[in-house]
Amino acid sequence: MKGGLIILSAPSGAGKTTIEQFILSxxxxxxxxxxxxxxxxxxxxxxxxxxxxxxxxxxxxxIEKDFFLExxxxxxxxxxxxxxxxxEEINRxxxxxxxxxxxxxxxxxxxxxxxxxxxxxxxxxxxxxxxxRRLEKRGETKEEIERRLKSLEKEMSKWKYYDFIVINxxxxxAKDDVKRIILSQRLRTDRFNLxxxxxxxxxxxxxx
Ligand code: ADP
Ligand code: 5GP
Numbered sequence: 001m002k003g004g005l006i007i008l009s010a011p012s013g014a015g016k017t018t019i020e021q022f023i024l025s026x027x028x029x030x031x032x033x034x035x036x037x038x039x040x041x042x043x044x045x046x047x048x049x050x051x052x053x054x055x056x057x058x059x060x061x062x063i064e065k066d067f068f069l070e071x072x073x074x075x076x077x078x079x080x081x082x083x084x085x086x087x088e089e090i091n092r093x094x095x096x097x098x099x100x101x102x103x104x105x106x107x108x109x110x111x112x113x114x115x116x117x118x119x120x121x122x123x124x125x126x127x128x129x130x131x132x133r134r135l136e137k138r139g140e141t142k143e144e145i146e147r148r149l150k151s152l153e154k155e156m157s158k159w160k161y162y163d164f165i166v167i168n169x170x171x172x173x174a175k176d177d178v179k180r181i182i183l184s185q186r187l188r189t190d191r192f193n194l195x196x197x198x199x200x201x202x203x204x205x206x207x208x
Pocket of ligand 2: 008009010011012035036039070071072074075079080081099100101102103104105
């Protein structure tokens with residue numbers, strides 16, 4: 001049975017990476033596809049684990065080669081999702097978790113809704129002040145925080161295009177909400193494969 005695409009988006013600092021790490025360790029058959037970026041690695045980030053870090057020239061060459069499922073300029077830098085890897089994991093039956101911005105989420109939804117089962121989740125912070133505190137806590141510079149807050153207006157208004165919204169106030173509650181969404185989407189009728197029904201009589205009725 002094929003897997004699906006789970007898209008997690010949120011304004012920077014809302015907590016999607018924290019929630020994503022929990023989901024990956026908690027739910028079997030959910031895999032992360034590492035995306036590409038032209039931004040510089042943060043102190044604790046590793047190339048090939050957190051992102052594939054590329055120069056702008058390298059990134060543009062990959063665009064020409066149709067390497068990306070989608071790509072976008074976010075906070076002034078290029079970010080893109082490798083297509084092959086996503087298709088491979090979905091065909092293997094895994095759910096692919098994509099931590100991407102609102103532009104990428106909308107591109108995928110518009111282009112691929114008839115091809116994959118897509119579930120999109122928008123995570124929001126409880127307040128703007130708390131968002132800024134979280135960015136500071138993560139060690140972002142003042143300049144980088146400014147850059148990220150500038151994108152906020154454009155990003156926040158897009159919540160309505162997502163299937164689900166989760167408020168990340170109490171972290172444990174937000175993690176549990178996202179977990180329940182991911183487990184539930186596996187039971188969607190459009191993901192159901194009749195071949196798992198062993199009772200021939202039952203299967204016949206369902207095939208009608
Ligand atoms: P994002 O990936 O959305 O940019 P992160 O997951 O890196 O955000 O979270 C930003 C910071 O906020 C991190 O230091 C993280 O530990 C912290 N954080 C995440 N969720 C919560 C929460 N519910 N309460 C307090 N701090 C949080
Ligand atoms: P950060 O620089 O904080 O890691 O990520 C900035 C933003 O880029 C986040 O909203 C993140 O979800 C998004 N992002 C990461 N990878 C991709 C990608 O491949 N495509 C798109 N469109 N956005 C991405």
